[in-house]
Amino acid sequence: MKKISCVIVLSTLSFTCSAAAEFRCNKSLLVSPPTPFKTRQTLNFTNWADYMSPDLISCFSALSNVRVRLSYTTDDNMTRAKVMTGASGFDVVEQGALYLPSEIKSNALVKLDKSKLPNWEHRNKAIYDKISAINDPGNNYAIVYTYGTTGIAYNVAEVAKVFGHPVTPSSWKYLFDPSYLKKLSKCGVSMLDEPEQVFGNYFYYAGIDPNTTDKSAYEQAALYLIKNVRPYIKYFDSNKYQNDFTAGNLCVVMGYSGDVVRSVERAKEINPDQILRYVLPEEGTNIWFDMLMIPKGAKNLDAAYAFLNFNMEPYVAALNSNYIYQPNGVIDNSQYLNDLFSDPNINPTEGMIRKMYVLGMHPPELQAFVSKMWMYVKYGIDFTPTYYHPK
16 A cells, blocks of 8 residues: 655745555665575564554565564663663664763674674765764664654734735744744744753754753753743643644644654644645754664564665665655665655755764763753753853
């Protein structure tokens, strides 16, 4: 069955609904098809629910003679805890790149033998360079499954109504400068309930390292957000904003690119006259990565490498992107992608990627401090700073 995608992009032209190419399980479409095992194999894999095309798994199984036993992830931290034991029970794990440094340091992952990944040459080097700089030096422990960005989604008509003329909110100032935010609050604004995203993008906007470990910077940011941002935010939430945005209850949201594309699709079905768009802030933004890796203790390394290489197939990666509405870390596959991926706000150019930043994981003590600052922001609790001393 073809998967239909609809999206309205930033440019003056609008894409209409387009049918994704139908997934065809055919060796001739693959650059490096898997060699079938002589005897039936089993691969234990964990991923989020509905975060991989079922066609991909069934095709891999048919071509490789490997049965994929899929377990659904409900909590990345729980998966990470299993991986850190060295006896997770999985052969391949899908996880955010954020967790890689601690798992690498703890020797909890298998270092990749890239000679077993013929499709490594099809990786998007701009993407892999970003990951190498922060999460996985040398790209030795994981491949990119998919990636996305954090940006600004907006309702074209409602934003124009607020300002009295068409406006593209293509800057973080629309969410962090109260002179803009106050106007937008009339039609509803939300932000993610994610301290790393809100603090990180505020820091980036203010010219501060998003990965700063300076507690005074967090206190100063929290005080600023409490006074200048929180009064104009309808709520902080990482889930329900999608439905509210689609229904027209919010006109501007800080959101994840994949979430927003799915929201736009739903909006077209519910109200075809409503125009929703997603834009990347001109200052740059956070780029995040979901990875595939082999944990220590994996029982079937050969099947694990075959599965990783299959996910790096240009054709396979593209068809999976069409299913999950997020770009992939592979080049040479634009001919298989939906029209929506021709929008650089959804599928950023290399130049745009270079302007983006990658978040690292804080040490536990600092993370606890950041969480406390976030509670102050989220609930509007004023506080006396300990480390920040304003002049």
